[in-house]
Amino acid sequence: MKKSTLLATAVCALVMLLSANANAQKFPDLDKSPLDAAWFPNDYKDANKTVRVIYSRPQLKGRSLNELAPNGKVWRTGANEAVEISFFTDLYLGKTKIKAGTYTLYTIPGEKEWTVIINKDRNVWGAYTYKSEKDVARLTVPVTTADDYLEAFSMVFTKSDNGVILNLGWDKMRVAIPFIK
Numbered sequence: 001m002k003k004s005t006l007l008a009t010a011v012c013a014l015v016m017l018l019s020a021n022a023n024a025q026k027f028p029d030l031d032k033s034p035l036d037a038a039w040f041p042n043d044y045k046d047a048n049k050t051v052r053v054i055y056s057r058p059q060l061k062g063r064s065l066n067e068l069a070p071n072g073k074v075w076r077t078g079a080n081e082a083v084e085i086s087f088f089t090d091l092y093l094g095k096t097k098i099k100a101g102t103y104t105l106y107t108i109p110g111e112k113e114w115t116v117i118i119n120k121d122r123n124v125w126g127a128y129t130y131k132s133e134k135d136v137a138r139l140t141v142p143v144t145t146a147d148d149y150l151e152a153f154s155m156v157f158t159k160s161d162n163g164v165i166l167n168l169g170w171d172k173m174r175v176a177i178p179f180i181k
Helices: 002-023
Strands: 035-040 051-056 083-087 091-093 096-098 101-108 113-119 135-160 163-180
Touching: 035 135, 051 135, 051 163, 091 135, 096 135, 113 163
Parallel strands: none
Antiparallel strands: 035 051, 051 083, 083 101, 091 096, 091 163, 101 113, 113 135, 135 163
């Protein structure tokens, strides 16, 4: 009786050991350009949001901004997937009305100004498949220079008199994108 119990325990332990390895999951390391989000209003207690962006935050790591976001070329406005921007109410970008919904936000960087693009495509990796015929709105905005340095690409919304402003910052570059109610 003792032999059969010992044998059964050994077989059970061996099966458990082998099955634990079969079910083990390999999780990826932390992304080098982590996913982040910004929304307005910024207060997490206020569920009545106007707009939200989901983006990845590349870091300079000794590289130049122009190397990562080349002037004159359509850029995904971050890293990995193109930025997803969701409007929970209709807003204007310049004179173009953007209906509530989810879109992709692209930009074309420049030394003195950036072109902001709202595009119908969604779930897009980078800007490799960008199609201008799917643009909903475009606006050119000026670039300013800040005193403080940002290692990681960052976005934050602020309130304006007649809407919200999506602020982009990286290195000492700053771009303010006005969305009007």
